Amino acid sequence: MTDTSNGAPLTAPIQSATFSNPINAEIRRAAATGIYDIRGGGAKRKVPHFDDLLFLGASISRYPLEGYREKCETSVSLGTRFAKNPIELDIPITIAGMSFGALSGAAKEALGRGATLAGTSTTTGDGGMTSEERGHSNKLVYQYLPSRYGMNPDDLRRADAIEIVVGQGAKPGGGGMLLGQKISDRVAEMRNLPKGIDQRSACRHPDWTGPDDLEIKILELREITSWKVPIYIKVGGARPYFDTTLAVKAGADVVVLDGMQGGTAATQDVFIENVGQPILACIRESVRALQDLGMHREVQLVVSGGIRTGADVAKAMAMGADAVAIGTAALIALGDNDPKWEAEYNVLGTTAGAYDDWHEGRDPAGITTQDPELMKRFDPIEGGRRLNNYLKVMTLEAQTIARACGKNHLHNLEPEDLCALTMEAAAMAKIPLAGTDWYPGKPGTGY
Amino acid sequence: MQTLDMADIALREMNATLHAQAETTNQTAWEIVNPKGAHAIACGLDAPIEVTVKGSTGYYCAGMNKQATINIKGSAGPGVAENMMSGTVVIDGDASQYAGATGHGGLLVIKGNASSRCGISMKGIDIVVHGNIGHMSAFMAQSGNLVVCGDAGDALGDSLYEARLFVRGSVKSLGADCIEKEMRPEHLAILANLLEQAGADAKPEEFKRYGSARELYTFKIDNAY
Numbered sequence: 001m002t003d004t005s006n007g008a009p010l011t012a013p014i015q016s017a018t019f020s021n022p023i024n025a026e027i028r029r030a031a032a033t034g035i036y037d038i039r040g041g042g043a044k045r046k047v048p049h050f051d052d053l054l055f056l057g058a059s060i061s062r063y064p065l066e067g068y069r070e071k072c073e074t075s076v077s078l079g080t081r082f083a084k085n086p087i088e089l090d091i092p093i094t095i096a097g098m099s100f101g102a103l104s105g106a107a108k109e110a111l112g113r114g115a116t117l118a119g120t121s122t123t124t125g126d127g128g129m130t131s132e133e134r135g136h137s138n139k140l141v142y143q144y145l146p147s148r149y150g151m152n153p154d155d156l157r158r159a160d161a162i163e164i165v166v167g168q169g170a171k172p173g174g175g176g177m178l179l180g181q182k183i184s185d186r187v188a189e190m191r192n193l194p195k196g197i198d199q200r201s202a203c204r205h206p207d208w209t210g211p212d213d214l215e216i217k218i219l220e221l222r223e224i225t226s227w228k229v230p231i232y233i234k235v236g237g238a239r240p241y242f243d244t245t246l247a248v249k250a251g252a253d254v255v256v257l258d259g260m261q262g263g264t265a266a267t268q269d270v271f272i273e274n275v276g277q278p279i280l281a282c283i284r285e286s287v288r289a290l291q292d293l294g295m296h297r298e299v300q301l302v303v304s305g306g307i308r309t310g311a312d313v314a315k316a317m318a319m320g321a322d323a324v325a326i327g328t329a330a331l332i333a334l335g336d337n338d339p340k341w342e343a344e345y346n347v348l349g350t351t352a353g354a355y356d357d358w359h360e361g362r363d364p365a366g367i368t369t370q371d372p373e374l375m376k377r378f379d380p381i382e383g384g385r386r387l388n389n390y391l392k393v394m395t396l397e398a399q400t401i402a403r404a405c406g407k408n409h410l411h412n413l414e415p416e417d418l419c420a421l422t423m424e425a426a427a428m429a430k431i432p433l434a435g436t437d438w439y440p441g442k443p444g445t446g447y
Numbered sequence: 448m449q450t451l452d453m454a455d456i457a458l459r460e461m462n463a464t465l466h467a468q469a470e471t472t473n474q475t476a477w478e479i480v481n482p483k484g485a486h487a488i489a490c491g492l493d494a495p496i497e498v499t500v501k502g503s504t505g506y507y508c509a510g511m512n513k514q515a516t517i518n519i520k521g522s523a524g525p526g527v528a529e530n531m532m533s534g535t536v537v538i539d540g541d542a543s544q545y546a547g548a549t550g551h552g553g554l555l556v557i558k559g560n561a562s563s564r565c566g567i568s569m570k571g572i573d574i575v576v577h578g579n580i581g582h583m584s585a586f587m588a589q590s591g592n593l594v595v596c597g598d599a600g601d602a603l604g605d606s607l608y609e610a611r612l613f614v615r616g617s618v619k620s621l622g623a624d625c626i627e628k629e630m631r632p633e634h635l636a637i638l639a640n641l642l643e644q645a646g647a648d649a650k651p652e653e654f655k656r657y658g659s660a661r662e663l664y665t666f667k668i669d670n671a672y
Contacts, residue, residue: 148568148570151549152551153491153511153513153532156511180664180665191589192551192570192589192590193590193609194608197608197664197665198664200587200606202568202587206548206564206567206568207507207525207526207548207549207564207567208525208526208545213506213525216506217506217526219486219487219507220486220510220526223459223490223491224490224491224510224511225491227459
């Protein structure tokens with residue numbers, strides 16, 4: 001670049017890394033509107049993740065199993081600690097809680113169909129249990145949330161497990177919001193609120209305040225359900241060691257641990273991007289808590305927040321998880337953010353792959369909406385088929401890796417099978433940096 | 448009258464016995480003795496039976512009750528009648544915090560005082576408190592009626608939705624979006640009926656009504672940029 005008046009060379013324009021174009025655009029948006037941004041989804045910032053880990057594979061000292069042929073088990077039992085009827089799943093990939101209200105009834109049906117075909121469970125969400133979901137889910141986990149929208153003892157007894165939601169990865173310490181655009185007659189009736197008004201989901205439970213209370217709350221839920229079904233406790237990735245310890249102390253059968261990449265239907269962007277920890281930093285701390293209590297594998301650990309592939313599944317399990325849960329990935333499998341709707345995403349001021357205004361109810365894919373016309377675009381049978389395919393592929397991928405590591409069950413994967421590509425990932429995951437036997441903070445190393 | 452003595456049987460057996468009572472049971476009158484403050488007594492009942500607890504209870508007594516009438520001849524711990532769906536719960540003494548939390552229906556009568564967060568997030572239940580209630584009561588209350596014959600503590604009805612709050616005595620402070628509202632004839636009729644059902648010696652005209660200003664009903668948002 002030169003000065004047009006005299007041809008002298010000029011310093012090239014440099015975009016500030018601090019005041020980047022997206023940051024500047026958000027400053028302008030805030031200045032114009034006076035309101036913070038609300039959106040769906042999880043953290044979009046780049047954080048250390050499963051991509052920063054690799055499997056070592058077999059070698060002279062590790063004996064592999066044969067490709068896709070030799071048996072590699074994938075089943076998992078969840079809730080073996082106290083429940084009379086633990087949940088038995090064919091695969092360790094479950095569907096995370098997503099509410100009817102945030103999603104259409106047909107989308108919930110599709111999740112149930114796909115999960116059932118794949119031999120796994122799905123989970124309700126804020127807003128109660130729908131007939132579509134119960135009817136099409138062989139195994140259904142019923143979330144017990146602060147709002148208690150739609151909560152009733154009949155549905156509690158129809159559930160295969162109860163998940164007490166203390167927090168979620170996208171917003172540990174935060175509640176939720178279902179905006180009025182999505183409050184149809186049916187949603188309003190289930191939540192016992194007027195149609196069309198914004199509905200707040202509280203950030204804390206109304207009738208217990210700490211782990212001692214929670215223990216008694218769990219007793220009540222077990223008494224109402226005759227001790228038949230497992231009780232999960234879901235926490236966001238805030239203080240995984242202590243939260244896991246307290247959940248176990250309170251009597252959980254299963255701990256569900258959700259990192260900051262985990263999605264939400266609607267929360268402030270500033271919350272999603274700035275509160276909570278990446279799932280990579282949480283898993284080993286949660287496992288350490290279970291091990292310190294002598295409860296690893298006795299209380300099962302389900303990990304969520306950014307699980308996308310069979311490799312992610314295998315890595316989470318190698319770090320000590322018993323199973324994983326997917327939410328955003330399941331929606332994408334159903335057809336959310338599909339490029340075939342690009343023209344309509346453009347009308348909404350976004351593009352396929354970036355659409356996150358799920359709370360506005362204008363989803364072109366007809367999944368995160370209550371608009372009758374948009375909902376017609378989504379076929380729950382086809383959606384279920386796609387989800388089943390996706391779950392099947394993830395399972396095959398995880399098995400492929402496990403066999404390469406010489407494991408005949410996904411649960412036999414272990415931290416020793418992994419190495420880390422970056423110092424950050426090594427430190428967070430407590431996995432040795434590739435080419436070394438060391439990670440930052442390793443006990444006894446002085447660092 | 449069937450008697451369940453908690454000195455002799457465990458909580459599980461006691462609740463299982465009550466849960467086993469069907470819609471058509473002939474054994475409609477039950478008595479629980481020696482509760483000794485146990486938690487989760489008579490929770491999850493779903494039959495037209497009457498259960499009398501002879502003594503004070505711990506947390507979550509009568510939780511998620513349907514159809515049953517439960518009398519507590521003592522005081523109740525936190526979360527009594529939480530998420531009640533229908534039926535009646537009557538407490539002779541005081542109730543601790545969260546009484547009637549998230550209740551969807553039925554009638555909860557507290558003849559003494561209720562602590563904080565009485566009627567929190569209530570969703571259709573009717574609650575009558577003969578005495579006073581503590582702070583943060585009716586927080587995010589969605590529907591139903593909360594009647595307080597005495598005084599109310601701080602932040603009554605914070606973030607209130609459509610529940611109706613009636614207080615005869617003083618209100619220390621109102622929570623966000625909760626305001627005093629006009630007492631119309633239909634409200635006096637509701638109040639008269641509830642006071643009569645609850646056996647409360649008070650006149651509807653002595654009460655003030657509080658409700659939502661509905662200013663928080665719409666989270667004004669504009670993402671169009």
